[in-house]
Structure formats: C-alpha cells, structure tokens
Amino acid sequence: MKRFSLSMLAFVVTSFCVLNFVASPAKSCPFCPGPSLTLTEQVAQADAAVLVKWLSSRPPTLSDPGLCELEVVDVDHQPDGSKLAERGKIKLTRHCAGKVGDHFMLFGTSVESTIEWGAPLAASKTAYFYIRNAPKLGAETTERLQYFLKYLEASDKLVADDAFGEFANAAYADVAKMSGELPRLKLRKWLTSKEVSTSHLGLYGMLLGLCGTDEDAPILEAKITEETDEIRIGIDGVMGGYLLLTGEKGLKLLEETKLTNKKAPFAETYAALQAVRFMWQYGDGRISPDRLRQSMRLMLDRPELADLIIADLSRMKDWSVQDKLMSSYDQETSSTPIKRAIVRYILSSIKDTAGATGSEDETKLPQHVVKGQQYLKELEVKDPKTVNQAKPLTRPRVGGVRD
Numbered sequence: 001m002k003r004f005s006l007s008m009l010a011f012v013v014t015s016f017c018v019l020n021f022v023a024s025p026a027k028s029c030p031f032c033p034g035p036s037l038t039l040t041e042q043v044a045q046a047d048a049a050v051l052v053k054w055l056s057s058r059p060p061t062l063s064d065p066g067l068c069e070l071e072v073v074d075v076d077h078q079p080d081g082s083k084l085a086e087r088g089k090i091k092l093t094r095h096c097a098g099k100v101g102d103h104f105m106l107f108g109t110s111v112e113s114t115i116e117w118g119a120p121l122a123a124s125k126t127a128y129f130y131i132r133n134a135p136k137l138g139a140e141t142t143e144r145l146q147y148f149l150k151y152l153e154a155s156d157k158l159v160a161d162d163a164f165g166e167f168a169n170a171a172y173a174d175v176a177k178m179s180g181e182l183p184r185l186k187l188r189k190w191l192t193s194k195e196v197s198t199s200h201l202g203l204y205g206m207l208l209g210l211c212g213t214d215e216d217a218p219i220l221e222a223k224i225t226e227e228t229d230e231i232r233i234g235i236d237g238v239m240g241g242y243l244l245l246t247g248e249k250g251l252k253l254l255e256e257t258k259l260t261n262k263k264a265p266f267a268e269t270y271a272a273l274q275a276v277r278f279m280w281q282y283g284d285g286r287i288s289p290d291r292l293r294q295s296m297r298l299m300l301d302r303p304e305l306a307d308l309i310i311a312d313l314s315r316m317k318d319w320s321v322q323d324k325l326m327s328s329y330d331q332e333t334s335s336t337p338i339k340r341a342i343v344r345y346i347l348s349s350i351k352d353t354a355g356a357t358g359s360e361d362e363t364k365l366p367q368h369v370v371k372g373q374q375y376l377k378e379l380e381v382k383d384p385k386t387v388n389q390a391k392p393l394t395r396p397r398v399g400g401v402r403d
Contacts, residue, residue: 028168028169028170028171029167029168029169029170029172029175029202029203029206030172030206030237030240030274030278030281030282031202031203031205031206031234031236031237031240031274031278032164032167032168032199032202032203032237033168033199035168035169036165036168036169038162038165038166038169039105039127039131039134039158039162040131040134040136040137040144040162040166041137042107043076043077043107043131044136044137045107046107046108046109046118047078047079047108047109047110047115048075048077048078048079048082048084048106048107048108048109048110048115048117049075049076049077049078049105049106049107049108050072050073050074050075050076050078050084050090050105050106050108051072051073051074051076051103051104051105051106051123051125051128052070052071052072052073052090052103052104052105052106052120053070053071053073053101053102053103053104054068054070054096054098054099054100054101054102054103054104055069055070055071055089055100056068056069057069057095057096057097057098058095059095060094060095065093065094065095066093066094066095067091067092067093067094067095068091068092068094068095068096068120069089069090069091069092070089070090070091070092070096070104070106070120071087071088071089071090072084072085072086072087072088072089072090073086073103073125074086074128074132076132078108078115079110079115081113082110082115084115090106090117092117092120094119096120098122102122103122103123103124103125103128104120104121104122104123105120105121105123105127105128105131106118106120106121107121122158123158124156124158126156126159127156127158127159127162130151130154130156130159130162131162133147134147134148135147141170141171141174142174142177142178144166145166145167145170145174145175145178146178146181148162148163148166148167149163149167149178149181149182149183150163151163152164152167152183152186152190153186153190153196153200161197164200164203167203168203172282175206175207175210176210176282178210179210179211180211182207182208182210182211184208184211184212184213184216187204187207187208187211187212188208188216188219190204191204191205191208191219191220191223191238192219192223198232198233198234199233199234200234201232201233201234201235201237201238202233202234202235202236202237202238202240203234203237204234204237205220205223205234205235205237205238205239205240205241205242206237206240206241206244207241208220208241208245209240209241209242209243209244209245210241210244212241212245213245214245216245217242217245217246217250220238220239220241220242220245221242221250221253223235223238224238224239224242224253224254224257224258225253225257228265228268229265230265231265231267232267232268232271235268235271236270236271236272236274236275236278239254239258239271239272239274239275240274240275240278240279242254242275243275243276243278243279243283243286243287244279244283244286247286247287248287248288248291251276251279251287251291251292251295254272254275254276254295255295255298258271258272259272259273259295259298259299260298266304269299269302269305270305273296273299273305273308273309273312276292276295276296277312279292280292280316289316292316293313293316293318293320296309296312296313296316296318297309297313297318297320297321300313300321300324303333303335303338306333306334306338306341307335307337307338307340307341308341310325310338310341310342310344310345311341311344311345313345314344314345314348314349317348317352319349319352319368319372322345322346322349322368322371322372322375323371325342325345325346326342326346326375326378328342329342329379329382329383336386339383339386339390340386340389340390341390342379343376343379343386343387343390343391344390346372346375346376346379347372347376347390347391349368349369349371349372350369350372350373350376352366352368352369353365353366353369354366356369
C-alpha cells in the first residue's frame, strides 16, 4: 500500500485509537486488538457446554430450516435436571456443514425446561479439553495467564488464538508480573516468523521488552527500521518493547526514524507516538518524564498530529509550550481542531495550581497559571466561538440548577 489520502489517514488514526490502549488503558493489553470473548468466558456464560460429533445434516429449503444431528462426546456442564450424556443425541433445527467425525463445541441457554443451543463452534478434542482444563474466571489472573502462556502459537489455531485473546484481555500490570516466566527464545522466533499472525506481533514485541536482554534489542530494532509503506498492525507494540529494553537510546532511534522523519509513513509515526504514550503510562521511570515530554514536543509542527500532541502535552502537564502554541494560533496550518486543542491546553494549564505558595488571602500562583489566565483572556477576545466550543460542558444539577 502506497502513501495514502487524507481519508485513509483519518481512518488509520481512528483505527489505532479504537484498537489500542488510548481507548481503555487499564483494562487490556496496550498493543492488542480490542478485547474479544474468549472460550473461558463463553463457557462461563453458557448454561450448558458440550463437545459434540457431527452425524448428519439436512440443508434448508424455503419451507424447512434444515436439521443437524450431533452426538454428545463430553459434557462440561449442564443445568440441573438436564439429561445430556455421552453418546446422547442433539438435534438442531438448522443446517450445520460438516462430515462424519468432525467435532464442535455447543453453548446453550436454559429456557424453562429446555436448552436453546447456539451455532456449533468447530473445535477439536484438543481445543475442548484445553478450555475444560483452564483455570476458571475467578482464579488469579497470573495463575490463568501461566496456563495460557503454554498455548501461545499452539498448532491448533483455535487454541492459539484463544490463548492470545486471554493475554490481549489482561491488564498490563498482570502481564508484567510474569516477566520472569515469559518464553524469551520463543518470542524472538515468533517476531521474525512469517507464519505468525501480524495481529499477535504487538503483544509479542511488548513481552520481549519485558523479559529480554540487550541481545534482543537488535531483533526489535530490525523490525522497526524495516522500510515499508504498508500499515503494520502491531508495530507499535514492537516499538514499546524496544523502549522497555533500550530506554533513552531507543527513544532517540524512534525520533530519528519515525517521529521527525517526514518520509516515514504516517502509520509508522503514529505507532511511535503510541509507544511514547505507553512509556509515559507504563514505563515506570525507564525513560524520564522530561525526556518523554521532549520527544512528544518534536511532533508539534506536524499539522496532521498537532491536536493529538497538544492534548498529550496537556495530560503530561508540559506547560513549556504555552508561548509556542499561542504564537501559532493564527497560522494557516492551525485548523479548527488544533485551535480547540490549544484552548483546552490553556484551560488545563490554568487548573494546574500545584506548587502555589503564600497565604489563603495572597496566593502566589505558578507562572504557567498566571500566563494561562492572560492567554485565555486574549483568546476570549480574539476567538470567543472556539473558546466556548472548547470549554467543558456544564451539566444541570438535580432540580435544574446548572453547575
């Protein structure tokens, strides 16, 4: 895929925001696709779960929904009073493609005295007993992850994808606790294999960053600096893992190759931005806050990213660019979203009164607060419409009185 249009660029930004940790940083892996319903969760939510074997199927017609006959191989659980048993038959009023000997998992919901079955899920015996032996949802997360760790990239695709899903759904803090148990050599192999799904690379890059050594940095670096015009799903996780391993040295490489390099594809630049955000939230001081702020400021001059960067700098409480933002407010490259971001940045700087000194009657405010108040007055005169749009909405109190 060659360099893309503005519409494609907007799509990429939206996709990254939806799929990555900016949307839900505390609840799932920072560099994985959005949380999915794992087999453990499906089993837990079902009133009945069984392994069945395909016997026969009748295709549907205009007047007939079809029929699928299945034989019970094993019962994981069922409602009290149900009589599902090995070699028992289950008939579904639907067509189910298959051949004699094919295995499926069935999940059912108890409705009065019957079970309503969902669509059969093709699953080998291996996959069924993998999930039957898995720790239940109530178990400690690290205990559960230790089990699923053994099945990452298993030969059974359903098993491998489900084990990945368990890690993708886990909080970063729980995954980080396992750094001493992660399969470093396997991760190195998976990151360089063409057989591994690209959607898994973000997780594996991050995991190698957690458990790797200086010897592993070149593998991640080679992946990062590989020349491409394609959108590489998961490369942000590889960059995040690289920063965990290399710290400021690695950050400098990202700055030179992705953040300040105008020839770098936009998706690569955005991935590097995600890696910087990751280190800010999860890096635990591996790179100093001031150094991360410095890196973020490098992208202020990129109009396609400026509003996002301004918001990031506001969250980082970097008030050093107040003057720069105000001087750029009326420039041709300052779009409406950028202007709104600047106003919100100024509003946030005013609220950050940490460090104020003096008595209650004569409080001496930090310089950025005083300067922010001055700049806000200027903006209210210059562009009252944008200021009003940027201000947080006030919500009516109970009884109709507004805040």
